[in-house]
Amino acid sequence: MDQILNLKNTGEKNYHFEESIKTLRTNMQFCGSSLKTIMFTSSLPNEGKSEITFSVAASLGSIGKKVLMIDADIRKSVLIKRYEIKGNPNGLSQYLSGQKSLDEICYATDVENFDIILAGPYSPNPAELLEDSLFRELLEKAKERYDYIIIDTPPMANLIDGAIIANQCDGAVIVIESGTISYHLVQKVKGQLEKSGCRILGAVLNRVDK
Numbered sequence: 001m002d003q004i005l006n007l008k009n010t011g012e013k014n015y016h017f018e019e020s021i022k023t024l025r026t027n028m029q030f031c032g033s034s035l036k037t038i039m040f041t042s043s044l045p046n047e048g049k050s051e052i053t054f055s056v057a058a059s060l061g062s063i064g065k066k067v068l069m070i071d072a073d074i075r076k077s078v079l080i081k082r083y084e085i086k087g088n089p090n091g092l093s094q095y096l097s098g099q100k101s102l103d104e105i106c107y108a109t110d111v112e113n114f115d116i117i118l119a120g121p122y123s124p125n126p127a128e129l130l131e132d133s134l135f136r137e138l139l140e141k142a143k144e145r146y147d148y149i150i151i152d153t154p155p156m157a158n159l160i161d162g163a164i165i166a167n168q169c170d171g172a173v174i175v176i177e178s179g180t181i182s183y184h185l186v187q188k189v190k191g192q193l194e195k196s197g198c199r200i201l202g203a204v205l206n207r208v209d210k
Contacts, residue, residue, distance in 0.1 A: 005109045005116065007054075007083050021052070024204060025059045028173075031201050035170040037139055037149045038201070039072075041193075043157040043185040047177035048206040050078050050152050057150040061113035065147040068106070070117045072165055073154045074126035077119035091120020095138065096129035102141060115146070126154075130164045139168055156189045166196035174203040 028038065040053040050073075057069040071079050074093045079085070089107060094100040095117075105117050123129055142149045151169065156162035166172055172193050176186055186203070193200055 005083075005085055005089070005107050007058075007085075007109045007111050007114075007116070017055075021055045021059050024052075024173075025056055025063075028056070028171075028201060031171060035199075035201075036143055036147070037151065037169045038171045038173065039151040039153050039162070039165055039169045039198070040173050040175060041153045041162045041166075041189065042155045042175045042177075043181050043189050044155050044177075045076065047155070047175050047181065049155070049175040050082070052175055052204060052206065053150060053152040054079070057148070058111050058114055060148050060150070061111055064113065066113050066145070067148045067150060068115045068117065068142050068146045070142075070149060070151045071119040072130070072151050072161070074119050074123050074129065075154055075159070075161070079152070080118060085118070089118050091118040093120035093123040093126070093129060095120070096132055096134050097123070098134075102138060127160050127164060130161055135165075136168055156192055157185050162189075163192045163196050166193050166198035169198050171199045171201040173201050176203055176205050178205050178207050180207075 028035070040049055042049040054069065057067045061067045070092065071077050072092060090100045090105045092105060095102060095105045105120070107116050109116055139149060151165060153162040153165050174186065174189055190200065
């Protein structure tokens with residue numbers, strides 16, 4: 001964690017969006033202190049899931065909670081490009097394949113109380129990596145260091161990765177893009193989460209026209 005990632009410059013702030021994030025943060029806290037590992041997922045790509053995940057994690061940090069965000073979308077992460085992270089930082093895929101230690105993939109940031117684990121290089125077998133005991137061990141170690149572990153997962157309508165992660169989480173939030181995602185797809189994701197035994201904390205309707 002020698003390198004500190006600059007993540008503060010994330011574009012123009014929107015008052016209504018920030019207030020919605022604060023409301024979501026508060027509602028999550030009302031779900032109980034036993035919830036430490038929370039995943040954010042969606043049905044399909046480009047529903048705004050990663051932006052909401054990052055914003056909630058940063059919001060928790062702003063009220064003094066120590067937060068670790070994990071980018072678990074090993075197939076198609078957007079975070080490095082979105083936040084213009086320089087160089088070739090280590091990531092989750094390297095830890096799960098035994099190439100790096102936890103300390104080598106966990107980065108401090110310039111966001112208050114906020115550390116991050118990036119996805120790492122693309123892997124052709126992310127489901128197999130996530131099923132490995134190393135992922136569970138990572139989460140157990142993280143629970144000792146942080147108040148919250150917030151996980152950005154791949155979309156769940158067509159991939160099994162999210163369901164594997166859900167099996168090891170205390171709760172899940174489903175992000176739904178307004179006017180785009182069908183009831184059928186959302187029900188499919190809901191069913192996968194239920195089969196994984198993960199408590200569904202709620203859903204976020206994103207990009208709603210005012």
